[in-house]
Amino acid sequence: MNKRAGFGFYTFLAVFVFLVMFPFIWVFLTSIKPPGEIFSSFRWFTGNPTLDSYDAALTNRPLLRYMWNSFVVSTLTTALSLTFASFASYAVTRLPIKGKGLILGIVLAASMFPQIAIISPMFNLITGLGLRNSYIGLVIPYITISLPLSIWILSTFFQKIPYELEESAKLDGASPFQTFRKIIFPLATPGVFTTGILVFIAAWNEYLFSLTINSSDKWRTVPVGISMYQSEFSIPWGDISAATVLVTIPIVIIVLLFQRRIVSGLTSGSVKE
Template sequence: MNKRAGIGFYVFLIIFVFLVMFPFIWVFLTSIKPVGEIFSSFNWFTKHPSLDSYVAAFTHRPLVRYMLNSFVVSIVTTLLAVAFASFAAYALTRLPIKGKGLILGIVLASSMFPQVAILSPMFNIVTGLGLRNSYLGLVLPYITISLPLAIWILATFFQKIPFELEESAKLDGASPFQTFRKIIFPLAAPGVFTTGILVFIAAWNEYLFALTINSNDAWRTVPVGISMYTSEFSIPWGDISAATVIVTIPIVILVLIFQRRIVSGLTSGSVKE
């Protein structure tokens, strides 16, 4: 019975992984098909694999520029969001502040607003500051939408750290900032890495603000840039598939490099000792 259950589990696991990975597999297989074959058949594999779509993805649109823009915006957003969220989460979980629950509730409520609800005021603010078609013009709204989630995630990790460590540091004469920098922040490193990866991926994939604020082609990010591959009379699915594969590789590499820290952060934040 146990053997059958084990076999059934692995069969279910294989089916589940296949269903999850199917869109990515199909995009990759489409990217290596000749252009004429993409529209003429729905065969999984092609007998004549080609890299023409990858060449076209770089030559028809400035894909390298799009990726550079996404890297800069995502990295700056991640660094600023994690820094501000760390201070806020530390203050809300470790310092004697009244109304902590109410403040955290407001932070959580602010993250529930759809992006389209704040798009217009954010567009007016960025335009008023003269930051359209710039990196900072995207970093500001990205921090706005990523900060609430980052605060909540980091607050979970900071709450797990024993208060005795902080009290010992106070007895040794450490200030709250020294305690945060030398004790609390290093112990919460798995949570910080997890939060940083989630913020980076969210900024990398964001589309609505990038489409609205940066209208100049030289400042577009990856999601908007790929959507611009389409024309009035045709949709180059080969180029789009190839570009999708190319821009997914950095995220996959990033997750693979930090997978241990991500798993450690997720598990340590969800289990209380």
């Protein structure tokens, strides 16, 4: 009975993984097919694999430039969001402030606003500041999205840290900032790291603000850049598939390199001691 249960579990797990990975597998298989075969056949594998789509994806459009723009914007957004969110979360969860629940509720409500609801005032703000077609012009609206969620997530991690450690630091004469820098923040590093990964991926994949604010091809990010591959009369699915594979590789590498820290952050505080 146990063997049957184990076999059924692994069978279900294999089917589940296949269903999750199917879109990525299909995109990769499409990227190595000759352009003519993409539209004439629905076979899984091609008899004539080619890298022509990858060459076209890198030469027909400045894909590497798009990736660099996304990397810079995502990195700046992550660094600024984590900096502000760390201080805000510490103040809300550890300092004697009235109305903590109300503050966190407002923060959570702010994170639920749809992007389309704030795109017009944000566009007017960025235009008025003269920041269109620039990195900072995207970082500002990205922070408005990522900061509330970062505060909410980090607050849960800061609340798990024993208050006895903070009280001991106060008895030793440490200021609130010293306590945050030397005790609270190091202990919350797994949560900070996990939040940073989530913010980075969200900024990397953002489309609406990038499409609206950065209209110059020089400043476009990856999602908008890939959408520009299509022409008026045709859609080069091979080029788009190849570009999708190329821009997904950095994210996959980041997750694989730091998967232990990510899992540690996601499970931090889940077990009551």
